[in-house]
Amino acid sequence: MIDVTEQKQRVAVIGGGISGLAAAFYLQQEAKEKKLPLEIVLIESSHRLGGKIQTVRKENFIIERGPNSFIDNNNSMAKLVKDLGIEDQLIRSEAGQTYITVNEKLYPVPAGSILGIPTKLSSFLASDIVSWSGKVRATCDLWFPRSRVQEDQPLGKFIRRRFGKETVENIIEPLLLGISAGDIEQLSLQATFPELIEMEKEYRSLMTGMKKALSETSHDDSKSIEERSFQTFINGLETLIEALEGRLIDTTILKSVKVESIAKAAHQVTLSLNNKTSIAADAVILATPHLITQKMFAKQGLLQNLQDIPLATVATVSMAFPIEAMDESFNGSGFTVARNSDFSITSCSWIHRKWPAFVPEGYALLEVYVGRSGDEAIVDLSDGEIEKIVLQDLNRVTPLKGSPLFTVVSRWKEAMPQYTVGHTQRVELVKQELYEHFPTMKLVGSSYEGTSLPNCVDQARSAVDELLIKLFE
Ligand SMILES: Cc1cc2nc3c(=O)[nH]c(=O)nc-3n(C[C@H](O)[C@H](O)[C@H](O)COP(=O)(O)OP(=O)(O)OC[C@H]3O[C@@H](n4cnc5c(N)ncnc54)[C@H](O)[C@@H]3O)c2cc1C
Structure with missing residues (x-):
């Protein structure tokens, strides 16, 4: 058992993917800036940090095994990159022109499509990607009333109501879901694209809403927002991981060490490790995939609802x-x-x-x-x-x-x-359950509030802010 040092509060971060690394980095930064008595320990089961971010540099090629870029919608990545000093x-x-294969045939994506939603009517109507009857049905979006459904609903059902089956199948689904491997009939509208709900509320038509969003971000509507904003690093995404690891000088990093279970111990918690030792901590940031996190609480029978996230x-x-x-x-x-x-x-x-x-x-x-x-x-x-x-x-x-x-x-x-219908409420309940039993624990990562890299960084930042308030105010 590692002793707790003086009056310091020990925060354990479990998982060394982007979520855990960003959390450890912000803990360290806050501790330094505000002179907080913090001891940070990051525990990673693999021999390397980075989790799903894995860049292979081979024969002068840069190959990404997992994620290959990000769209920094909320500027959280820009902030992290600046803090790390790697903006250059x-x-x-x-x-470049992107295409969709529809019924085995290749079609260019109509110019002005944002997340697959057509905003430039002329290029949508000129495209062969949807039949004329499909196009007429899609333009119903311009005058269809708002949805009356208040509760969460499948993404597919919501968009199909506005644009019809063919446009959803041929353009919107392939572009909206991209590589996320999801099933549009199962995915939650609220958890995956809440901006579409807001857009419908405000403008009724999603085409109008998207056009407005586009005009606010740029005057050049010949390219999609995505095309303009994908970013990575000149030597691949692992640059971010290397920079984070290099800056975590005041953090103890344990690699090839797995947290197996977590239990209460007086005013602290005990993390049992696979090397038959344990660590006591005052607070914990859980940045592991949700099923692994759930297993850490198996003895207490907690967080069972995490099993419902496919x-x-x-x-x-x-x-x-x-x-x-x-x-x-x-x-x-x-x-x-x-x-x-x-x-x-x-x-x-x-x-x-x-x-x-x-x-x-x-x-x-x-x-x-x-x-x-x-x-x-x-x-x-x-x-x-x-x-x-x-x-x-x-x-x-x-x-x-x-x-x-x-x-x-x-x-x-x-x-x-996969954020299926009811995901937001499910995660809310799980978090409530965790905080009732362990008030100084936080759940972060791609299983909860957004799967993109910037979403993970954002969750880490918020978890750190909330935790430090709990520990020091
Ligand atoms: C193929 C693929 C492509 C993607 N493409 C993109 C993209 O282009 N852009 C984008 O923004 N997002 C993309 N994503 C999503 C993004 O990569 C992930 O959401 C993000 O990397 C998740 O980070 P994380 O830190 O939450 O989890 P992870 O990266 O999974 O990290 C979790 C860490 O916990 C460790 N761990 C597990 N069990 C234990 C334990 N018991 N004890 C200690 N440590 C443990 C793991 O080894 C791992 O390092 C992609 C995902 C995949 C799979």
Whole structure:
């Protein structure tokens, strides 16, 4: 058992992904700025920090096994990056035409589509991606009344009511859900896209609301908001992890140590570790995936509702080619696949076009996703089998000459939390239950209030602020 030092309050952060690292960083920063008597311990079960952020730097290529960029909607990432002093390493994606395969055929995304919602009527009407009857139905959004549903509802049901089945299936679902692997019929409107509820309340029409949002952010509506704002670092996302680790000088970092259970002990809590030791702490930030967190409280039978948050399984497949292998007539930077296409792949990015800095001159890098909710079996195949299926699908979209120089397959089993209908209330109840039993514990991470990297940073920042008030005021 590690002793508690003098009057210091020990805060344990469990999990060294972006959520846990950001929490430890802000704890350390606050302790320094406000001269708080804090001792911070970060416990990570793996031999490395970063969790799902994993950059492979191989033969002058930069390959992301997991997330590859972020959209900093709330500026929380900009703030963290500035605090870390790595703004000069930030890069923005090169905008390019994106496509969707609908019934196995490739269509350009109509200009002005934001999250798949058409805002430029002329380009939507000129596109062949939806039939004329589908287009007429979609324009009903302009005059349809507001939804009267007060409680949470499936995202699919809400959007289909405004735009009709075809536009949702062919454009909105593939772009809105992208790589999140979710099922639009199960996902919660409130937890995934609450801004759509607000938009409908304010403008009635989502097309009008989106157009307004676009005009407020830029005067150039030829590109989508997403195209303008994807960011990463010149040496890949792991730059962020390396910078955080480098700055955590006043934090004790324990790697390859797993927290197995948590129990109350007088005025503190005891964390039991897999190395048969334990740590006493005054406060805990739980930044582990929700099912792992739930198991830590198995003895007390707490947080059972976390089991109701489903997880999707995907794999990313990065393939390097000589540039001559690419079909020159394809001018896109990537495509997503509508569910009505008979493909195993769900999206593909031309990394050499989106992020030229990641690929050496004369080469191409494709990043393909396979697997999504209800269609995950492919992830269990061998690397060779996955590669074969991916190449077959790609060749049906845009022919490739020859085989890849190398392929990196990364499996993400049960790694993507799905915010199904009722998610917000479910998380609220779980948090209440935890705080009743453990008032100085916080839950943060992609299982709760947003899965994007900036969402994780945001949750960490709020958890630190709330915890420090509890501990010192
Ligand atoms: C394939 C994929 C692509 C994605 N793409 C994007 C993207 O492009 N942009 C974007 O914004 N988001 C993306 N996301 C989402 C984003 O990557 C995640 O939401 C985010 O990285 C989660 O961070 P986290 O710290 O909450 O969890 P994690 O990264 O999962 O970290 C949890 C940590 O806890 C550790 N741990 C587990 N058990 C224990 C234990 N018992 N004791 C101690 N430590 C433990 C783990 O080893 C891990 O390091 C993607 C996710 C995936 C899977």
